[in-house]
Amino acid sequence: MCDALSDEDLTALSQAAQRMTISAGRVFIEEGDPANYFYNITQGMVRVFKALPDGRRHITGFMGTGQFLGLAISGHCAFSAEAMEEVHLCRFSRSTLNQVFSDFPALERRLLNIAAHELTIAHEQMLLLARKSAVERVSSYLLNQVMRLDACAADKLPSTAITLRLPISRADLADYLGLTIETVSRSFAQLKRNGLIEFSNAHAVTLMSPQKLEMIANAKG
Amino acid sequence: MCDALSDEDLTALSQAAQRMTISAGRVFIEEGDPANYFYNITQGMVRVFKALPDGRRHITGFMGTGQFLGLAISGHCAFSAEAMEEVHLCRFSRSTLNQVFSDFPALERRLLNIAAHELTIAHEQMLLLARKSAVERVSSYLLNQVMRLDACAADKLPSTAITLRLPISRADLADYLGLTIETVSRSFAQLKRNGLIEFSNAHAVTLMSPQKLEMIANAKG
DNA sequence: AAAGGAATTTGACTTAAATCAACGCCTTCC
DNA sequence: GGAAGGCGTTGATTTAAGTCAAATTCCTTT
Structure with a gap:
């Protein structure tokens, strides 16, 4: 319920998806790069982070099997993502994503819920960091x-x-x-x-x- | 583009909405309360915040005319909101919202974009607070x-x-x-x-x- | 099993921001 | 016009967390 889609929707997605394997330690999303893709992690753990030029960095979160990556996207990636171990994921382009949305409206609803949930977590984390x-x-x-x-x-x-x-x-x-x-x-x-x-x-x-x-x-x- | 819906969608919404006026200084969303409503600010500035029992608090953000409130909701409010001046807003229940979503799918799409955008801002703010x-x-x-x-x-x-x-x-x-x-x-x-x-x-x-x-x-x- | 190396813990010291306190500057309200 | 109070600034001091450094534990590898 928390972060995965239904099997049905996942099947729909995977038809439009491209399976990939990322080796441990690889940064496969780079902050600032054009954001063309959307990811679903099928296996393994990922570190999501933002960094300052002088090396200071903040890890936004850790995402695991079943979770989505690339939501907070608008033109350019807002964060980097690095595989903490060997990671398997499904990648699909934003354009096919929109296609899939039209076919499966429930999916969009679900994503909105996920986004709202992530926003709640982010607010909680901000309180933690600030105070x-x-x-x-x-x-x-x-x-x-x-x-x-x-x-x-x-x-x-x-x-x-x-x-x-x-x-x-x-x-x-x-x-x-x-x-x-x-x-x-x-x-x-x-x-x-x-x-x-x-x-x-x-x-x-x-x-x-x-x-x-x-x-x-x-x-x- | 950033935070308001199209006039057309807003019209659709306002039919299901309840107009309200909140006087300056009133906390009209209380963290932890059951989250039954969704808001659109039509006039005025609002302070969104979370607090710890001992009084420490963090202001998550300031929201103004045209912006939405209550997105990050799941059962209970994740934050409080306080009018910084006299505020006018449209309130509608979650159930009617779902109804409106069905009638205007574009609205849901828009909200997803808004959520993604807010998430980006939240991540940036976390980097700021953390580092x-x-x-x-x-x-x-x-x-x-x-x-x-x-x-x-x-x-x-x-x-x-x-x-x-x-x-x-x-x-x-x-x-x-x-x-x-x-x-x-x-x-x-x-x-x-x-x-x-x-x-x-x-x-x-x-x-x-x-x-x-x-x-x-x-x-x- | 020993050696090497990375990760973690602990210790001594420094520092950035918090706290406590005073002061100045507006506004407003008699 | 002058007192009162809120808001903002500045100063002195404290403190929690950061930095630098060494010791310890744990894990890998030979």
Whole structure:
């Protein structure tokens, strides 16, 4: 429901699509390039980012299997995208896309919903970047990951401890949260000191109390 | 082109709409409330924002005449909206909206474009919030205002000095740029010291060299 | 199993922006 | 005209996060 189209629509799309494989690390969308294509990721993880000329960069988001890329397009690409591993995707030109829209109006409706959803996420992230402390940012991230795990299901947080994989490097996390690697690490350390999380290793955390974490993430209490 | 629908579509919409007047300062959309309505502003300026329980807040954007509100909606409002002055708007329920969509497919297409555009702006703002310094943020804001002035026209910056109104208070600007009032003020002061801007009064700036300002805003050179 | 290298953590120090506080400048309202 | 209050600027100080540097862990490779 959250980010994939129905199988039916996907089939319709794939007829107009061009399948591609992108090797790990390749930047296959370059910010500023003419935006002729629209993508659907069929396999693998992608980093979406924007960068300043001096190297500072912000990761807008991570997109995985089933998700769409290239929505925010108008003439030129507004962001870059890089394969974090080997990625398989379907690419189709904007013109064929419009064709498909005419044939499957439901698809356009769906895309509008997806766009609205992404906009909501973006607004939430802006609040985080503009106003939250480092520890709050990291807590928010952990919480979002839990919510994603428990799928789009109930907005209810588990009341028991829950273990989470952190597939993403500290560097990527830092660029996603608007922090430095060191600050991310120190924020994790602080949450650990306070008994809110425990690490098996750097890429597997246990959230001891998702609810307490949520209070930190959203400055409640 | 940027944010308004065609007259024809607007007419279609207004038949299903309910006209309303909101007095200055009223919060007419409250974050978290059930999201039953969709709005089109016909007159006046609105502040769109998200807040944390302890009062920290981020202004997502300012929306004016012709713009839409309530797009990023799914069950509950993702943000609050407050009238900055007396505001006139058309309100219609989500259900009638869907009806209108069926009658005027072009409208849905248009909304998708608007959403994509807003998403682009949101990504740009995230880069600003995550990675730009105070002076860079303020410069970026000034620049965006110039671009808005010269309408959606050429992406070309004026090469001569240009005077700009700053209708927004320092407090709003701070909440929009993820800074404090004082830092916004000091950033203006620094730009002034460096000969990049001049003030007639607190709400009217002259950008002495939009192009130099753009280099600062986007860390070029 | 050892070595090498990358990723992560931790520590010492610096800095940009926040905070706290005072002051000036308009507006408006008696 | 003068007091009052809101808004904006400026100054002094604090602080959270950034930077620089070293140590540690983890993973790969030989």
